[in-house]
Amino acid sequence: MRPALFLDRDGILNEVVMRGNVVGSPRSLAEFRIVAGARELVLGAQALGYFCIVVTNQPDISRGLMARTELETMHAALLRVVPVDAIEVAEGGTEADPRKKPNPGMLLDAAAAYGLDLARSWIVGDSCRDMEAGLRAGVRTIFLEAAHNRGTSCSSDVRISSLSEVLSAISKQLRL
Numbered sequence: 001m002r003p004a005l006f007l008d009r010d011g012i013l014n015e016v017v018m019r020g021n022v023v024g025s026p027r028s029l030a031e032f033r034i035v036a037g038a039r040e041l042v043l044g045a046q047a048l049g050y051f052c053i054v055v056t057n058q059p060d061i062s063r064g065l066m067a068r069t070e071l072e073t074m075h076a077a078l079l080r081v082v083p084v085d086a087i088e089v090a091e092g093g094t095e096a097d098p099r100k101k102p103n104p105g106m107l108l109d110a111a112a113a114y115g116l117d118l119a120r121s122w123i124v125g126d127s128c129r130d131m132e133a134g135l136r137a138g139v140r141t142i143f144l145e146a147a148h149n150r151g152t153s154c155s156s157d158v159r160i161s162s163l164s165e166v167l168s169a170i171s172k173q174l175r176l
Helices: 038-047 068-081 105-114 128-137 163-175
Strands: 004-007 017-019 022-024 051-057 086-090 122-125 140-144 158-160
Touching: 004 038, 004 105, 038 051, 038 163, 051 105, 068 086, 086 105, 105 128, 122 128, 128 140, 140 163, 158 163
Parallel strands: 004 051, 004 122, 051 086, 122 140, 140 158
Antiparallel strands: 017 022
């Protein structure tokens, strides 16, 4: 069994979209912008033996605000630049969906499907939902502080301010 690096999509691999004062996900390829350093992070993690998997809530599909085909187009664009090993999507719009973060369903399903060792795995996210999903799945957590989440207080194993810090944070924790 190999460890995984679970990556939230919006705010980690691609830029968030601000709709007024509300942080949101891109709803079209025109809004979809990959974050600098995302490719390097994934390649570096894979070189360390991590299975890199995107875990993303996309409730705009179930809410009728985005077509599934548009999501697939964005993910194809992501894969052309950032070679993640898999993408897990939670389309449900309610907390009752066991796959929607903060529920751990996407992480647990991926672990079963790909033979992943959750005890040696990490999740990188920019929200308390991401951290809670990681905690519930038994993985270590890395919270990325950014302009859209300043002042957010939630529990994580590591807090960073740049995507470029992820691999060194993991390596440091592994040496402890």
